[in-house]
Each structure stands twice: as structure tokens, then as C-alpha cells.
Amino acid sequence: MTFLPVSANSNCGSSEVKFSRDANGALHVTIDTKRLHLRSVKASEKDYKFHENLFSDPEVMEKFGPGQARTREFAEKKIREWRNLWDQYDPYSGLAIFES
Numbered sequence: 001m002t003f004l005p006v007s008a009n010s011n012c013g014s015s016e017v018k019f020s021r022d023a024n025g026a027l028h029v030t031i032d033t034k035r036l037h038l039r040s041v042k043a044s045e046k047d048y049k050f051h052e053n054l055f056s057d058p059e060v061m062e063k064f065g066p067g068q069a070r071t072r073e074f075a076e077k078k079i080r081e082w083r084n085l086w087d088q089y090d091p092y093s094g095l096a097i098f099e100s
Contacts, residue, residue, distance in 0.1 A: 026087065034100065041082045041094045050096070051075035 015033040022028060031038040041047055054060055055070035055078075086094030 026083075029095075031095075032100065037098045037100050038095045039098075040086060041079055041096050043079055043083055047079055047096065048072065048076055051079060 015031060018030045020028050028040040028042075029038075030040075052072040052075040055064075055075050056072075058069045061067060061069050082094035
């Protein structure tokens with residue numbers, strides 16, 4: 001498997017891609033476009049709380065999976081799963097997406 005060096009920054013049209021490593025050596029990516037900010041999901045209180053709020057919202061969850069609101073424990077489990085997949089070089093997991 002080939003990867004860009006973790007210090008690389010790439011400009012792709014109107015988007016910017018950045019790779020970095022944290023103090024524990026975990027790879028993180030951010031992608032910024034005019035409309036969106038994508039970044040690696042982190043096992044952090046901030047991400048746990050964000051996803052807890054998202055997964056516990058019945059209006060959101062009626063369109064996701066079995067259609068029922070979920071708990072913080074579910075959010076933490078999903079983040080651990082996404083981080084594990086990301087750490088195993090699955091490029092299609094573990095990104096949080098926000099409007100810019």
C-alpha cells in the first residue's frame with residue numbers, strides 16, 4: 001500500500017489535504033473544501049459528545065440504521081470501531097464531516 005508522506009500537503013483544485021501524526025503516532029487527515037471540512041475521527045471527549053448528540057437525536061436516527069435513538073455508549077463504540085479501521089489503513093472510515 002502506498003501513502004503520501006505524512007508531512008505532505010496537497011492542493012487539489014479548491015480543496016486542501018493535510019496529513020499529520022499525533023504524539024502517539026496515529027495518522028490524522030484533514031480535507032478542506034469551500035463547503036466542507038473533513039477530519040479524522042478522534043477518541044476524544046469532544047468527538048464522543050458530538051456523536052452522542054447526533055446519535056441520540058430521533059429525527060437524525062430515523063434515517064440511520066434501525067431508526068432509533070442511541071446512547072453515548074453506542075457513540076463511543078462506533079468511534080472506537082472507526083478509529084480501529086482507520087488505524088488498519090481503511091481509507092473509507094473514520095472521517096467526521098462538517099460544513100465550512
